[in-house]
Amino acid sequence: MLVAARTWFRQSGRRYFNQRRPVTATHILLSDVPRTATPADIRRAISRADVVGVSDITLDYKYFKPTERAILTLVSPSYLAHNLATLQNLTISGLPVSSQPYVPDSPPVEEKRRTRGHEGRSQAAERGALNGDGPNAGISENKEMNVIFSGMPARTTVKDLAELLKDFDVALSSKGLPHIQKITPPGDVFALTAKFLVTLSSVTEAHRLVRAMHATYHGNDFLLSAKIIY
Structure with a gap:
């Protein structure tokens, strides 16, 4: 049941963020992030995983509550391939976290x-x-x-x-x-x-x-x- 729930959240995240998996993406979407994790916690975890070139870490929210998703902003798309490879085995608080390229939909x-x-x-x-939705709760x-x-x-x-x-x-x-x-x-x-x-x-x-x-x-x-x- 837990596996099914995680699969649903992962698929929901893909629909929510309308992924196109571009090779020039300057953002990475992390899914299954523990709700209690802060950007500082994520920063420590990705540093241990040898992720480089990250300029910002943003949590995603729904009605001011964390959605188990976070967005890494890269200083250049040249870091994307390396970081996706190193993130394959990322864990935060002992829990596995998945990753994929992400293109944000900017509000008007x-x-x-x-x-x-x-x-x-x-x-x-x-x-x-x-309404507290989106990165930084909007x-x-x-x-x-x-x-x-x-x-x-x-x-x-x-x-x-x-x-x-x-x-x-x-x-x-x-x-x-x-x-x-x-x-x-x-x-x-x-x-x-x-x-x-x-x-x-x-x-x-x-x-x-x-x-x-x-x-x-x-x-x-x-x-x-x-x-x-x-």
């Missing part, structure tokens, strides 16, 4: 612009466009400074969460507003708890918030989750 420039900055993200959240700014914060009662507002997080250095917009967006759940989902995207002032502060708030309780009934978006 206008859509990128509309989700940048406090105002852009807030408007995207209101219209349901901030967030191109402030890498590792964004935290997905969930578990609060569904009626919680941005102002409520800002008050709860007043001891943390949440980034502010040019108008002095906290960089917090409430995420609209998918149309077919009825959520009992709220999900927020919180941008901190630094990577260090984002990690401090996660250490302090993740797996703690709000009141007696609401278990909180705080995770970095990589």
Whole structure:
């Protein structure tokens, strides 16, 4: 059953990323990556495997949750063949990871612009466009400074969460507003708890918030989750 599940995820990944296996690809898609793995974990694993020429490592997300896929960006397509060969036996946390060439489907420039900055993200959240899908969960700014914060009662507002997080250095917009967006759940989902995207002032502060708030309780009934978006 486990083999069948992995086969399904691998085939789903191929359909999702619309692979064409070009010889000039400057990206490699890793599949079956442990959900708990960070880009730093992947970097260590590929370094041990003698992978070279990797300029960036990006996790793929679905509704702000890791999908077991990661994307390696190469500085040149000349590294592709060597790296695919060395990745054949790659393992992360003891689990085998598969690899293949990848050509990313870039979102329209206008859509990128509309989700940048406090105002852009807030408007995207209101219209349901901030859905947490794709590389970096669809967030191109402030890498590792964004935290997905969930578990609060569904009626919680941005102002409520800002008050709860007043001891943390949440980034502010040019108008002095906290960089917090409430995420609209998918149309077919009825959520009992709220999900927020919180941008901190630094990577260090984002990690401090996660250490302090993740797996703690709000009141007696609401278990909180705080995770970095990589």
